[in-house]
Amino acid sequence: MKRREAIQRAALMMGGVLSAPTLAGAMGRVINTGPGVAVSPEQEALLAEVADVIIPTTTTPGAKAAGAEKFIVRVMRDCYPQADQEQFYTGLAKLDGDSKTKFGKGFAALDPAQKIDMVRQTMTTDKPFFLRMKELTTTGYFTSEIGATKALEYLPIPGQFNGCMPMKPGQKTWAI
Template structure:
């Protein structure tokens, strides 16, 4: 099984299909040869904070520790059209602006309860942005070294193929 097939199977297990640009990004391809949005350090930091609310640190490292924001920036730049990038980063800016309106400070400065509240509001108020953010975060996390080795079971050199193996109670799903 190659990496593309493995990612497709993970996507199906997660309940959906990865978008074509995201699949190209996972494969390291560059399909956007046109203009791209220039991402600032502040935007990248904001992406890291939002991603860390989607996949927080628990007994395993979260999305921020896995560097999901770097994956998001690269895939958006290399694989999505400029119009899609503009919509995505406008949604990110709107989340920060809504935080300032509701709490008087930007998303990064909010406490964890306020960040969770803003993300929950965002799932309703700007669903297209949130769905793209979630898709990019989850894919970036589970294709990172941390996601594949800390959050999932991982065998660097697999043994024989066993098509159906029951999981023990509390055992993690296997990385592909």
């Protein structure tokens, strides 16, 4: 199976189809040769916090531990036009600003319940930002080593294909 086909199948398993720029980014391609938005360390840290709300640490490491924010920054820079990058980072700044308005402190300083509340609010007030953030987070997480080996069942050298195998109780879903 080719990597592209594997990523497409993983996207379908995650509940939808990846956008073309995200798919290109997951495959390591650079399709934006124009200018990009410079991302500050503070913005990258904020991306890590938001990603960790989307995929938190449970019995497996979360998006922050997997470095999903680095994937997001790279894919936004390499695969999205500057206008889309500006819109995305404006949405990120709006989330942080709304946190300051509602709780008197930035998103990164909120407690976990407040972070969840702000992400839920963003799901309705800035749906385009949230959907792109969710897509990039899940793709970055499940294509990382941590996501593929800790959250999913990983078999580095697959053997015979058995299409109808019962799963053991508590067994993780297979990585592709």
